[in-house]
Amino acid sequence: MRASGTFTVTSFVPAGLKPEPEVTTALPVGLATIVKSFEGEVTGRSTTLFTAAFDQDSGVGTYIAMESFEGALDGHEGAFNFVHSAATSGSDRANEFFTIVPSSGTGALAGISGGGGLAVDEDGTHRIWFDFDLG
Template sequence: MQVTGTFSVKSFVPTEVVPDPAIATAVPVGVVLMEKQFEGEVAGRAATLFTSAFDQAAGVGTYVAMESFEGALAGRAGAFNFAHSATTSGTDRSNEYFIIVPGSGTGELAGITGTGSITVDADGTHHIGFEYELP
């Protein structure tokens, strides 16, 4: 089954993490806690742990995110985890990865498996899509 929706970031809280040992690279690594709100066939909210190595000035970097989603897909309610990552060289999005974490579904989404995608319009609108199966 395929569903789509849009989302917005409701909170964005940078979190300091100091690795041991600290290793300096040309691109700083950061961690952010986010809350997202979803609308459309994907409706609900997510708590997101977002890690990136990103050069703000050049707009170049890579992120890795783990999300805990609570809401509904096409009207079926529950919760599950999904992970995604992508790289940008400043104006593009490449090397994308997106997976629903097996065994993480609850409620009417118990047993969910699949993949998904995120796209961003020129005006900044964020879209999410899931291609999933349920038992």
């Protein structure tokens, strides 16, 4: 099955956590927590642990995010975790990875498996889709 929707970031809070001992590289590494709100066939909210090595001036970097979602996919209500990452050279997405964490589903989403993806439209609209199986 596929469920798609749009999302908005409702909170992005940088965390002060740094690796110890810290290693200085050409791109600074940061950690933040994010809250997102979803609409469409994907409805609900997520909380995210977000780590990135990123240069805000050039838009170059890579991120990895672990999200905990609660809501509904195509009317199936519950919660689950998913993880995604991508790299960018400033205006693209490359080396994308997106998967639903096995055994993380609850409610009508218990047993969920699969993957999905993210895209950002030219107008800034953030899109998400899940290609999933409920086992």
